Amino acid sequence: DAGVIQSPRHEVTEMGQEVTLRCKPISGHNSLFWYRQTMMRGLELLIYFNNNVPIDDSGMPEDRFSAKMPNASFSTLKIQPSEPRDSAVYFCASSPEWAEAFFGQGTRLTVV
Amino acid sequence: QKEVEQNSGPLSVPEGAIASLNCTYSDRVSQSFFWYRQYSGKSPELIMSIYSNGDKEDGRFTAQLNKASQYVSLLIRDSQPSDSATYLCAVKKSFNKFYFGSGTKLNVKP
Numbered sequence: 151d152a153g154v155i156q157s158p159r160h161e162v163t164e165m166g167q168e169v170t171l172r173c174k175p176i177s178g179h180n181s182l183f184w185y186r187q188t189m190m191r192g193l194e195l196l197i198y199f200n201n202n203v204p205i206d207d208s209g210m211p212e213d214r215f216s217a218k219m220p221n222a223s224f225s226t227l228k229i230q231p232s233e234p235r236d237s238a239v240y241f242c243a244s245s246p247e248w249a250e251a252f253f254g255q256g257t258r259l260t261v262v
Numbered sequence: 263q264k265e266v267e268q269n270s271g272p273l274s275v276p277e278g279a280i281a282s283l284n285c286t287y288s289d290r291v292s293q294s295f296f297w298y299r300q301y302s303g304k305s306p307e308l309i310m311s312i313y314s315n316g317d318k319e320d321g322r323f324t325a326q327l328n329k330a331s332q333y334v335s336l337l338i339r340d341s342q343p344s345d346s347a348t349y350l351c352a353v354k355k356s357f358n359k360f361y362f363g364s365g366t367k368l369n370v371k372p
Contacts (some may be wrong), residue, residue: 205358250311
């Protein structure tokens with residue numbers, strides 16, 4: 151398996167634009183997590199899905215953020231409209247039941 | 263109160279010494295515990311998992327869990343400059359939910 155795959159690796163966008171981050175989890179993993187990492191706040195859990203169903207989105211900072219998981223092999227995190235304070239590295243991770251999480255390589259988002 | 267607390271460091275140790283990293287967690291129902299290593303600009307990678315009280319050894323790494331004290335630690339023996347990274351403690355609770363500490367930065371000086 152190629153591991154968790156995220157795209158794009160880098161994204162630079164202007165304030166106000168829509169940004170969509172994509173993630174393909176490891177096949178057979180039933181949980182998927184979206185994290186945001188900044189120097190100030192560390193690694194923050196934004197939302198996680200279990201069997202494609204959103205279980206907890208309490209970490210989503212604002213209504214500008216939304217996430218979907220239409221099937222077991224794909225998830226998106228969307229920011230609309232984007233703001234400079236959204237600049238961070240966004241990680242997707244997947245996990246089988248009661249085991250460790252495996253991280254993708256991350257998307258570095260810069261909003262100017 | 264944060265779910266997982268770590269000292270941010272940096273922790274500096276000389277090459278060949280033992281590095282000791284510590285972590286506390288707030289919820290007694292936490293069931294699984296993990297240590298991840300993150301190099302600058304890279305994603306976190308798992309180095310140790312521990313599920314029951316006591317010690318677990320894997321090469322130069324030893325994880326220690328004390329559920330009564332809600333405490334997890336990671337010992338790195340014979341520290342090498344390549345061990346210089348940020349170490350993240352993670353706790354897994356019900357419904358497969360992970361919580362991460364803010365990480366401890368380790369510097370191993372040659």
